[in-house]
Amino acid sequence: MGMLEITDLQRDYITEVLNISMGSAAAVLSEMVDEEVSLSVPEVDFLQRSVAANKFDQANAARMSGVTQAMTGALTGDALLMFPEEKTLSIVRILLGDTVPVESLTEMEQEAMCEIGNIILNSVVSSVADLLKKEIVSSLPRFIKGTGNELFSVETGDEDDLVMFLKVDFGLESQSINGYVTLMLNVDSLHDFISQLDEQISAA
Amino acid sequence: MLPDASHINRYGEAEIIASPADHLFGKVLDLSENGLFLVDSERKIILWNEWMVQASSLKREDVVGSAFVDVFPALKGRRVETVINAALDTRTASLLSRSLNKAIFPLYFSEIGGEQQRIEQSVTVKPIQSEGHDYCLVQITDVTPMVQREDVLRVLAKEAEEALQEAEEASRFKSEFTSTVSHELRTPLTSIRGSLGLIASGVMGTLKPEIGRLIAIACNNTERLLFLINDILDISKIESGKMDFVMGPVDLKVVLLQSIEANQAYGEQYEVKYHLNDVVDGTTVYADTDRLMQVLNNLLSNAAKFSPKGVEVDINVIRKDEMIRIEVRDYGSGIPEQFKSRIFEKFSQADGSDTRQVGGTGLGLNISKAIVEQMSGVIGFNVPEGQGTIFYIDICLFKET
Known part of the structure; x- marks a missing residue:
């Protein structure tokens, strides 16, 4: 248990939809920083909250940092974009170019990371809203850091809630930086999500 | 800040915005330390607070009722217009950071002496729904002091880094100097030890006991001096990272x-x-x-x-x-x-x-x-x-x- 089984077809469809929206987020970022930025989603899973938190801590003993936005409407909960802390640092400093040689992000750099997260999370959330054919309103981004478990326990929600767990590849200056996007899904919205998915697959 | 707190939902979005500026809410908005303006679904600016009047030098009566792109023609097609559209069309909230968007709006503050300086800005764009209508609230925060603080930090951090490099340089020079001097000392000392050794061994003729004692002291101390020099050489090799290890x-x-x-x-x-x-x-x-x-x-x-x-x-x-x-x-x-x-x-x-x-x-x-x-x-x-x-x-x- 701890994982929702979806068919290969369903998985391929979601992955494709997400990759298209990531592509447009990357285009926005590229234009802003005048540099080639690529974003892709190689993996999509639906996991129980505790399983997702463990998966984080196993994969990343180090602390994570990133951006969170609260969602209301068709989905209620938090959307998170996370990277190992030092990766967040390099993403921001590569994108900004002008660096402050200190070990953690300055306030202005955190704000820049918030904007990067905002662009990525908005594109993920809007593609999920499109799939659901419902509205999801998200709050402004907030910078966060902590271990996987800490970041997940910040979220409120039922133990049965599932997390849509995306691996994200952030391509920058010939580096590939691995991060994660997670969206909380309550069980009802998940069923909606799957049935809308099937409808669109059969229409395609 | 924003109007009556009971009208603000948990994400800080105002549900109702007062329209006429002479209303109490309008006065509150005019006292805000941030720039605030509101865009309706037709992309017209319908609210323009006092901060905006001061920073843009555009009067309220010239702005309110005009299309956003007519007030800021230079921003047509730019990211800020895109996110305002997204707030109105898909209720998406966005942040435009100062670092990734240099001086988004043409806003200035006047310094003493009359010189104008562009305001460093952090901009948020939030959707608002009220009585079935969609609006978009744009808030501008002046982050000039924060930018200046970080500029100072950047300079200080660079200076600290340079100072560290200079110190490392000096330390390397010291190690190299020690290493060279020790080498130079070792060569003559080795021949002194050799000569004293020969004299002490008696091959140059038998020594009077008192001379023999003095030569023995000289031999021992030469030996000690050599040990000391070898140790100093090792230390300088270790400190300059030049001690080789064949593991x-x-x-x-x-x-x-x-x-x-x-x-x-x-x-x-x-x-x-x-x-x-x-x-x-x-x-x-x-x-x-x-x-x-x-x-x-x-x-x-x-x-x-x-x-x-x-x-x-x-x-x-x-x-x-x-x-x-x-x-x-x-x-x-x-x-x-x-x-x-x-x-x-x-x-x-x-x-x-x-x-x-x-x-x-x-x-x-x-x-x-x-x-x-x-x-x-x-x-x-x-x-x-x-x-x-x-x-x-x-x-x-x-x-x-």
Whole structure:
């Protein structure tokens, strides 16, 4: 248990939809920083909250940092974009170019990371809203850091809630930086999500 | 800030915005420390607070009712227009950071003396729904002081980095200087020692006893000077990272027996014998043979120096998982309490008076520590029950890969 089984077809469809929206987020970022930025989603899973938190801590003993936005409407909960802390640092400093040689992000750099997260999370959330054919309103981004478990326990929600767990590849200056996007899904919205998915697959 | 708190939902979005500026809410908005304006679904600006009036030099009556792109023609097609559209069409909230969007709106503050300076901005764009209508609230925060603070921080951090580099440079120069001087000293000293040795041995003719005594003193002190110079050379090599290590499998028993043999004569001066307890044959450690010998020689000679006459020095080898511990135990008077914390520091000896009595440069343990650490090992000491001190080094077992 701890994982929702979806068919290969369903998985391929979601992955494709997400990759298209990531592509447009990357285009926005590229234009802003005048540099080639690529974003892709190689993996999509639906996991129980505790399983997702463990998966984080196993994969990343180090602390994570990133951006969170609260969602209301068709989905209620938090959307998170996370990277190992030092990766967040390099993403921001590569994108900004002008660096402050200190070990953690300055306030202005955190704000820049918030904007990067905002662009990525908005594109993920809007593609999920499109799939659901419902509205999801998200709050402004907030910078966060902590271990996987800490970041997940910040979220409120039922133990049965599932997390849509995306691996994200952030391509920058010939580096590939691995991060994660997670969206909380309550069980009802998940069923909606799957049935809308099937409808669109059969229409395609 | 925003109007009546009861109309603000948990995400800080106002549900209702007062329209006429003469309303109380309008006055509140005019007192805001942030720039605020509201765009309706037709992309017209319907609210323009006092902060915006001041910073843009655009009067409220000229702005309210005009299309956003007519007020800011230069922003047509730019990201800020895109996110305003997204807020109105898909209720998406966006942040435009100062760092990734330099000075989004043409806003200025006047400095004393009348000069105008562009305001550094952080901009948020939030959707608002009220009575079935969609609006978009744009808030501008002046982050100029924060930007200035970080500019100062950037300069300070760069200065600190440069200072560190200069200090490292100076330290490298010092090490190189020490190394060169030591080399230059060693050459003439070697020939002095050679000559004195020949005279002392009597090949130049028999010496009068009083001359013989003086020559012996000269010989001993030349010897000590050479040891000191060699140690200083080692220290400068370690400090400049130029001490080379050839790491590989080393047969521990062979190295221990060689070290003991090399120190035998030295031990006899103090009437001390070395006793090696059982070592498993074929125990192989991962080390540099010569450097490991240097550390063992240092520990063995120290043990002899601080042992009472006629007592043995014990050498034990203990296996601890993937590590090997080599212990050298003497039965001397132990390390004085106040000296324990700085025993591995340079030029440290228990006290000045001891130096003359037992000899040595006070550099040996410092060098040994650096060598052992370079070989991924640990050096330390224990105070065993009864008399004496145990110095130990832990080094890695050799593993076939």
